[in-house]
Amino acid sequence: MISDALLETSTVEARILVVDDEPRLLRSLVDLLEEQGFIAVPALGGRAACELLTREAFQLVMLDLRMPEVDGHQVMQFIQDRKIETPVIVVSGESSFTAVSRALRRGAEDYIKKPFDPEELLATVGNVLQKQALAWAHRNVQMRLEKSEELHRYIVNTSPDIVFMLDREGRVCFVNRKIEALLGYKPSELIGRHFRHLIDEQDVARGTYALQDPAISAENPRTFEIRLKTRGSRKANRYFEITAFPIGDDSGQFLPHEIHRSNTSDPCIYGSARDITERKEAEAFINFQAYHDLLTRLPNRALFKDRLMLAITQAQRNRQKLAVMFLDLDRFKVVNDTLGHAMGDRLLQAVTQRLESCLRKGDTLSRFGGDEFTLLLPAISTHNDARKIARKLISVLKEPFQLGEHEVFVGVSVGIAIFPDAGQTMDQLIQCADIAMYHVKAGGKDGYRFYSETMSIGTANRLSLERDLRQALVNKELCVHYQPQVASDTGQVVGLEALVRWQHPERGLLYPRDFLPLAEETKLITELSECVLDTACQQMKQWIDGGHRTLRLAVNLSPLQVDHPRFVQNLIAQLRAINFPPENLEIEITENVIMNDLEQISRKLQELAEHGIRIAIDDFGTGYSSLNYLHRLPIHTLKVDQSFVRGIRSGEDGACIVNAIVAMAHGLRLDIVAEGVETDIQLAYLRNLGCQQVQGFFYGPARPASEINELLGTRAPIQAVV
Numbered sequence: 107m108i109s110d111a112l113l114e115t116s117t118v119e120a121r122i123l124v125v126d127d128e129p130r131l132l133r134s135l136v137d138l139l140e141e142q143g144f145i146a147v148p149a150l151g152g153r154a155a156c157e158l159l160t161r162e163a164f165q166l167v168m169l170d171l172r173m174p175e176v177d178g179h180q181v182m183q184f185i186q187d188r189k190i191e192t193p194v195i196v197v198s199g200e201s202s203f204t205a206v207s208r209a210l211r212r213g214a215e216d217y218i219k220k221p222f223d224p225e226e227l228l229a230t231v232g233n234v235l236q237k238q239a240l241a242w243a244h245r246n247v248q249m250r251l252e253k254s255e256e257l258h259r260y261i262v263n264t265s266p267d268i269v270f271m272l273d274r275e276g277r278v279c280f281v282n283r284k285i286e287a288l289l290g291y292k293p294s295e296l297i298g299r300h301f302r303h304l305i306d307e308q309d310v311a312r313g314t315y316a317l318q319d320p321a322i323s324a325e326n327p328r329t330f331e332i333r334l335k336t337r338g339s340r341k342a343n344r345y346f347e348i349t350a351f352p353i354g355d356d357s358g359q360f361l362p363h364e365i366h367r368s369n370t371s372d373p374c375i376y377g378s379a380r381d382i383t384e385r386k387e388a389e390a391f392i393n394f395q396a397y398h399d400l401l402t403r404l405p406n407r408a409l410f411k412d413r414l415m416l417a418i419t420q421a422q423r424n425r426q427k428l429a430v431m432f433l434d435l436d437r438f439k440v441v442n443d444t445l446g447h448a449m450g451d452r453l454l455q456a457v458t459q460r461l462e463s464c465l466r467k468g469d470t471l472s473r474f475g476g477d478e479f480t481l482l483l484p485a486i487s488t489h490n491d492a493r494k495i496a497r498k499l500i501s502v503l504k505e506p507f508q509l510g511e512h513e514v515f516v517g518v519s520v521g522i523a524i525f526p527d528a529g530q531t532m533d534q535l536i537q538c539a540d541i542a543m544y545h546v547k548a549g550g551k552d553g554y555r556f557y558s559e560t561m562s563i564g565t566a567n568r569l570s571l572e573r574d575l576r577q578a579l580v581n582k583e584l585c586v587h588y589q590p591q592v593a594s595d596t597g598q599v600v601g602l603e604a605l606v607r608w609q610h611p612e613r614g615l616l617y618p619r620d621f622l623p624l625a626e627e628t629k630l631i632t633e634l635s636e637c638v639l640d641t642a643c644q645q646m647k648q649w650i651d652g653g654h655r656t657l658r659l660a661v662n663l664s665p666l667q668v669d670h671p672r673f674v675q676n677l678i679a680q681l682r683a684i685n686f687p688p689e690n691l692e693i694e695i696t697e698n699v700i701m702n703d704l705e706q707i708s709r710k711l712q713e714l715a716e717h718g719i720r721i722a723i724d725d726f727g728t729g730y731s732s733l734n735y736l737h738r739l740p741i742h743t744l745k746v747d748q749s750f751v752r753g754i755r756s757g758e759d760g761a762c763i764v765n766a767i768v769a770m771a772h773g774l775r776l777d778i779v780a781e782g783v784e785t786d787i788q789l790a791y792l793r794n795l796g797c798q799q800v801q802g803f804f805y806g807p808a809r810p811a812s813e814i815n816e817l818l819g820t821r822a823p824i825q826a827v828v
């Protein structure tokens with residue numbers, strides 16, 4: 107190894123090791139060299155020379171050949187073995203061809219014959235030293251170059267970006283090792299392949315065009331985003347930001363070694379590719395979030411409106427129809443409130459899946475908020491197309507949902523608005539579908555309706571109706587009608603259900619379906635129900651005091667009323683105020699009210715039962731599926747819903763359900779009242795089944811108190827209304 111100090115020394119200051127076994131000759135050679143300004147170090151014999159070469163560095167060795175013990179050939183062997191890179195000039199009395207060629211083969215630079223000519227010797231020394239200095243300088247440059255290339259190679263290979271070069275045809279001439287980490291290809295397998303093979307199919311045209319653009323230059327590089335294909339990775343492609351520009355013709359000489367070995371022509375384009383996959387994914391997520399509902403992954407309101415606007419434009423252009431549906435889940439609140447929000451979320455996801463299973467590719471289902479969905483069916487031919495889909499949606503949601511260990515039932519109310527009949531604009535169509543949906547809800551839920559103009563009139567009237575309802579409570583326009591509950595075996599009236607009516611000054615007698623949904627929406631229901639309870643209790647008190655001691659009053663309670671924190675105290679206070687016997691009162695609540703908050707309801711009902719008030723479950727069998735609560739609550743009566751009673755007449759299924767409910771009520775020792783009895787066949791069937799009490803148009807509708815007075819006055823069994 108050559109030390110830097112030696113390299114920097116001029117040939118004049120060179121240290122020269124002079125080796126001879128003849129002291130006189132040695133001295134004269136040293137003197138001659140020192141006179142010329144060299145630093146001459148004498149070594150008397152081969153052994154001394156080897157010792158000095160081991161310890162010190164020299165730029166030249168002047169070496170005698172024939173020496174005792176260690177001769178000149180052995181010293182050269184020593185120099186060779188130790189890889190000492192000091193040139194040797196042999197100064198010897200031997201001049202045979204064999205001796206000279208042997209010395210030169212061993213590595214001697216030159217050969218001077220003794221006795222030597224001082225001038226010739228000095229000229230040879232100067233030549234060898236200069237040659238040596240040149241060789242060392244060249245080696246030095248070479249080493250620096252190698253180091254520099256190594257450094258650049260390191261920089262290129264450890265770059266966080268892919269660095270590449272392409273030839274004029276677009277074939278890869280060079281690519282750094284980063285490509286393996288990012289895309290899974292070894293650089294060697296890409297050399298010679300066209301860059302286009304790496305580009306994702308969707309971006310090939312854009313990518314190749316960008317690289318061929320004649321406008322790009324080193325000063326004006328082209329930067330573009332593109333997807334590159336991966337190999338052996340979970341992702342099929344990754345996003346890159348590529349910066350590329352053409353390189354000059356003379357760049358070839360600076361190129362990495364491997365380029366020259368490849369089967370490509372000269373590099374023409376230099377580029378770097380930065381992996382921006384994470385940024386792209388984050389952007390995509392933010393974008394997705396802005397236009398989708400994260401729970402269901404459905405388009406949100408904004409995206410739905412956008413798609414609807416486009417669909418309207420297209421439908422207008424092609425003179426086609428389209429349908430907008432507004433879907434609102436029935437009984438979702440009950441599940442959410444009773445089983446918790448996590449279950450509510452799972453239900454919404456499951457509902458989404460089922461709804462999606464009914465749709466075609468071009469349809470857009472969106473979550474509008476809460477348990478509301480909207481659906482766009484672009485380009486339908488007739489109302490019938492929308493009708494079929496609506497029926498399908500309703501039918502798939504009818505099946506129970508399994509949420510963990512809970513089996514729950516929801517339904518859906520669907521309002522449909524058809525373009526252009528219902529409206530011409532996006533907002534009009536959504537609003538009309540919403541109005542139609544509201545009418546489905548008001549009419550008993552779980553169904554569909556097409557929007558019609560008359561619905562809007564109703565909607566416009568809602569505001570005035572609300573004002574009127576407030577006024578009605580003040581003006582005492584609400585009245586109570588009573589429907590008899592009759593013992594199925596004797597025909598005796600055993601109870602009366604209080605049902606509210608509204609004697610509207612202009613519209614005449616209104617029924618609960620005309621105003622109760624509005625009363626619930628506006629929260630006027632609490633006041634209304636209290637007013638009904640008060641009127642009915644006062645009236646019933648007169649009948650009880652008149653001798654009908656066991657006559658029972660059944661009153662419907664609204665969920666809001668029951669939900670009130672002072673519900674029990676208020677009810678008891680109300681009864682006490684008129685001295686009403688609590689055991690003559692039966693409150694009717696639906697299963698949904700119970701499931702709203704089972705714990706709290708259970709406490710409240712327990713308190714009421716302790717006061718002697720009876721509790722009936724209204725519309726039994728139509729609400730929440732879990733029957734657990736029957737054990738946990740103080741329930742006295744089950745009221746079989748009219749829909750099941752109707753089934754007695756129309757088919758086996760309805761009758762089966764009635765059979766099951768009556769059997770269960772017997773098993774649980776509960777009273778049973780069958781609602782909606784309209785025919786003697788139904789009455790006979792129920793009586794045979796052991797259903798003790800019935801109620802329905804067979805015995806007449808709810809009637810004003812005056813008519814009930816007459817009915818009770820006769821004390822005879824009540825007659826069927828023919």
Ligand SMILES: Nc1nc2c(ncn2[C@@H]2O[C@H](COP(=O)(O)O[C@H]3[C@@H](O)[C@H](n4cnc5c(=O)[nH]c(N)nc54)O[C@@H]3COP(=O)(O)O)[C@@H](O)[C@H]2O)c(=O)[nH]1
Binds near residue numbers: 604664725802807
């Ligand atoms: N919170 C309050 N809710 C009330 C009050 N009054 C009524 N309601 C609720 O409105 C529902 C509808 O009541 P209504 O229109 O009066 O209908 C009742 C009966 O008229 C009807 N019925 C009775 N027999 C028959 C029949 O043979 N056929 C037939 N098609 N309908 C019949 O059923 C309704 C009674 O049902 P139910 O209450 O389930 O016993 C009503 O359901 C109440 O929920 C009120 O003051 N407060």
